[in-house]
Amino acid sequence: MNLFTFSYGIIHWLVDLINHLWYWLGDVLPWQFGDFFDAVGEFAASDGHITVMAILVEVLIIVIIALVNVLNFIWIDRKFMGRMFDFYGPYYVGYRIGGWLQNLADGIKLFVKEIITPAKADKLGFLLGPIIFVGSSFLALSTIPLGRDFGISTNASGAGVPGSALIAFAFFAIAPFSILICGWSSNNKYTLIGGLRSAAQMMSYEIPMLLTVASVFLMAGSFNFMEIVDAQHDVWFAIPLFLGFVIFLICLVAEVEIQPFDLPEAEAELVEGWTTEYCGMRFGLFMMTSYLRGYIGGALATALFLGGWHGPALIPDPIWFLIKAYIVFVIIEWMRWSVPRVRVDQLLNIGWKRLMPLAMLNLLIAASLKTLGWF
């Protein structure tokens, strides 16, 4: 039994389980609640419930992928940081698997902490900010396929969702908006500056990033992850578009807000910036989502520049994809722990005056290559 049959087995089992639960609910709950569930029961008996099942399973898969990757990422981050800093990293909780369970322990600790809303905060914004931040990141994750038949954005024919790459970037770019909401509604000067910095940062980094991505779209001739990855079957786009790959990585660091460009949450100057007033699991969600965004960034770089799931057939596709995404993440972490933070005006200078012209140049290179018929 190889990995595919195994994973499909799990998925089928989950579908069956949820189906049975659904019918069980349809039997038991009407006995209690009567009329309301009659309507639900009718819906369950119709074809509509199959779609509902599919959506539920997909949500479950996304959450599983997200959580497992986040746990892995935090663990890799801490272990890698430990090696850089001459110590071990976590090794006590779950010592047989290298301290991997430490993250779960930290999560439990965050869960039992009290959630405090500041008295003068804008309550609605304070609550909505994290929801948008986490939700948009999960939505961005849902568009990225891990393999040819492994992911939400694949469909039965294997052709993928048209425009899935565009959708991914659209979802990915919602986060600064929620950061601005969080920063404003917390009613704190540090968070306010953090939120406004986030907006400025998004302005100056989205554009060069999307210009390099446009060069990839141009080379592949498609907005679809499936076709973009297939176009890299012979040569990864990171080789002809090396300049674009470097620009993309730099912009990615700014986009997911980690170390040299983590100005919205600069802990030395703004006391964690826009997350200052959040505590307990809300802060835990921010932490989790920032790692998740790191993973999404790595996955985007993999799909757009590093040939996606292509690799020698020894290991299955999703594993190739994850290995590449993890390597990109480790490179970003390497930067994160070794360089100081830049100042906000310097960040804007780098974005507008350096990366923007280079991204234009990269687009020109891509267009030339395409015109010459080499791709």
Added chain:
Amino acid sequence: MAEMWINMGPQHPMTHGLWNLRIKVDGETITDAEPEVGYLHRGIEKLCEGKTYTQIIPLADRLCYGSSMTWSHLYCLTVEDLMGVEVPERAEYIRVAAIEMQRIASHLMWLAAYAVDLGAMVGFIYTMRDREVFIDLLQALTGSRLTYNYPRIGGVAHDVPPDFERDSLRACDYMEKKLVEYEDLFDGSKIFMMRNVGVGKLRKEDAMNLGVTGPPLRASGVNYDLRKDMSYSVYPELDFQACTLPDGDCYARYRVRMDEMYESCKIVRQAIQKMPKGKWRIVAPRNAPSGTGLGRVEDPRGEGMMYVVGDGTDKPYRLKIRSPIFVTVSAAKKMLVGYKVADVVAIMGGLDMCIGEADR
């Protein structure tokens, strides 16, 4: 955005201790600044008036836990000046070696804090790691790791431990190698240079008028080092330089401290090699005569000064402490105005704040 006051206050991670810097920002640009000291009121000068001369030594080294050896040495110098006690030459050399080790450890702690202020975590970890080498040496010498209650009135508490000379020389060699590594790590980092060069300019005249001392003063181009200009202890017999740079920005302050660490390695090496055999302590009188005593030393943070008035009893009538950081903080406004919020941490971190000594 309208102008607003922000408290870089007692809760802020940039404030290495309990103090408050209020800055007025227009967007991200600082238009006004107001340092406030007084959150850590310890009343140490008053405390000293109720204790005997020997009992004050462990209070003096708690003034600044970053450079406790220097402060207890300063106290002993002051009281020796009051009592007219001659210190044995071996004790002087041991003191100088210990003080210079303390200076390296203090500067390393500053570098670590500065790296954290700028966001360079690896710089923090590496410098704190290498600080351990000197902390271990001082622990072998004195028995404690942070507040060294080692100098005594008329010498030092006890002789150096066995192998101390060899370990010190090794530590100096190690440190000189590591300093090159730090230069790669910091000077070689484009972002570090961007954050430091030309930031927090303090003009020579302002620095002198405000009474700034120590590395911030020397980084502004004033060649003023008490170890050279008002030589105390055995510094005249040692070969070293006062490190000066003309720029007056954060990078110059960083650079001056790095150069000082090289010089301190040289001083430790010479002090260890020139250390004569003999007594390390003489018995000082219990009661001081009526009169005054004054001591001035070059602390890692600037000029430390103590003034003691004796009234013939075994307790000082009055003890006045002049701490460098209390004066240096007052230059905050001159340095901050016109720069960004993010530069506050670079500028104030570059002063090597130690609130314990400033706040009394």
